[in-house]
Amino acid sequence: MDADLHPSTRTAHPPVPVPEGSRPATVPIHQGHVFTFDSADALAAAFHDPDGAYLYSRFGNPTVRALEEAVSGLEGGAGGLAFASGMGAINAVLGTLLSAGDHVVAQRSLYGGTYATLADLAERWGVSVTYVSGRDADEVRAALTPRTRLLYLETIANPTTAVTDLPALLAAAAEAGVPGVVDNTFATPLLCRPIEHGAAVVLHSATKYLGGHADILGGVVVFRDAELRRRVWAHAVEQGAAADPFAAWLTLRGMATLALRVERQSATALPLDERLAAQPAAARVRPPGLPDHPDRATAARLLAAGGGVLAFDLAGGRDAGRRFVESLRLALLSPSLGDVKTLVMHPASTSHRQLDAAALAAVDIGEGTVRVAVGIEHPDDLWADLEQALAKAAGGGAQGG
Numbered sequence: 001m002d003a004d005l006h007p008s009t010r011t012a013h014p015p016v017p018v019p020e021g022s023r024p025a026t027v028p029i030h031q032g033h034v035f036t037f038d039s040a041d042a043l044a045a046a047f048h049d050p051d052g053a054y055l056y057s058r059f060g061n062p063t064v065r066a067l068e069e070a071v072s073g074l075e076g077g078a079g080g081l082a083f084a085s086g087m088g089a090i091n092a093v094l095g096t097l098l099s100a101g102d103h104v105v106a107q108r109s110l111y112g113g114t115y116a117t118l119a120d121l122a123e124r125w126g127v128s129v130t131y132v133s134g135r136d137a138d139e140v141r142a143a144l145t146p147r148t149r150l151l152y153l154e155t156i157a158n159p160t161t162a163v164t165d166l167p168a169l170l171a172a173a174a175e176a177g178v179p180g181v182v183d184n185t186f187a188t189p190l191l192c193r194p195i196e197h198g199a200a201v202v203l204h205s206a207t208k209y210l211g212g213h214a215d216i217l218g219g220v221v222v223f224r225d226a227e228l229r230r231r232v233w234a235h236a237v238e239q240g241a242a243a244d245p246f247a248a249w250l251t252l253r254g255m256a257t258l259a260l261r262v263e264r265q266s267a268t269a270l271p272l273d274e275r276l277a278a279q280p281a282a283a284r285v286r287p288p289g290l291p292d293h294p295d296r297a298t299a300a301r302l303l304a305a306g307g308g309v310l311a312f313d314l315a316g317g318r319d320a321g322r323r324f325v326e327s328l329r330l331a332l333l334s335p336s337l338g339d340v341k342t343l344v345m346h347p348a349s350t351s352h353r354q355l356d357a358a359a360l361a362a363v364d365i366g367e368g369t370v371r372v373a374v375g376i377e378h379p380d381d382l383w384a385d386l387e388q389a390l391a392k393a394a395g396g397g398a399q400g401g
Helices: 007-012 039-046 062-075 086-097 114-125 137-143 166-175 226-238 245-257 258-277 298-301 317-327 359-364 379-395
Strands: 079-081 105-106 128-132 146-156 180-183 201-205 219-223 283-284 309-314 341-346 370-373
Touching: 039 146, 062 079, 062 219, 062 245, 079 226, 079 341, 086 114, 086 146, 086 180, 086 201, 086 219, 086 226, 105 114, 128 137, 137 166, 146 166, 166 180, 201 298, 245 359, 258 283, 258 309, 258 379, 309 379, 317 370, 317 379
Parallel strands: 105 128, 105 146, 146 180, 180 201
Antiparallel strands: 079 219, 201 219, 283 309, 309 370, 341 370
């Protein structure tokens, strides 16, 4: 910098060091949102290329790119895009692939925010949705129409923990040229890689297992095809749900222990399932690792482990569900999952609150369904907490649900 510049000018233009002779051991946080150019043509070209030079963090950022490449590498994709939230990721994909009057086939058991988005698209754009069980490829084939633009699935359904037969359903859609979009948040790429089973798009709420510490909000989308990634990027740039660089850095930091956390959570969840199955207060224990679950064979074929989310129905219905979640001492009442701490919620009154009793029943959620997202605590401590809360939930008397 010129030595004769005034101090006010020098304070506005501090030196920007570029490391030489060494490199950082971890991904740096590129918090600045503006990048500069020496060439006007280079700046103009950057507006049109998701992998080109960085110009403005809404279009791309080095720290965010590192997260996109890390998750895409884990999923085996051609590239990824990161967003400010999981819902930002979902809306970017749906907003790119769908137009007014289009049709979607979706599995019946879905995250409540996805239901709300599809309902909004139906109301404003006339997008129709046919819901299927997630277990029958012929059911998907029968639902497809000339206006079907995508098949939307979850690897492990939220909150029922049903395991979707991805290879069969995605193949049925592919026969008609319909791309499959799979929310892989519950499974993570450590348990399942949907692109290997035919998915065109894989979604993650990075807020959950990828981040793992309840300190970030984010979403990531991975694409099998680079051209589709470019289309979604072009839409997302104008939508504005760009990932924050610091949140992306925190997610990368959390991902360093992802394999360890998922292994521990999965190992803890199965014995808890087995203990719950022996409790009269738990009328129905849902996770597919249990012998009598209809998805047991599918789970064994698709998942490297059972995952860390439990779901069960309390015999006392909605009132019992409330008593249970309010009686916990160690597990925390929270709408999230994938944390190092165990988090519990009652879907009928929270994530799926927009559904009435009939709609809840249609998606296999009971008035007394409880979701437990297992953390990394000692299994015996968790069981002691669940057991005492079950006793209090049952002690209030059975209520119809």
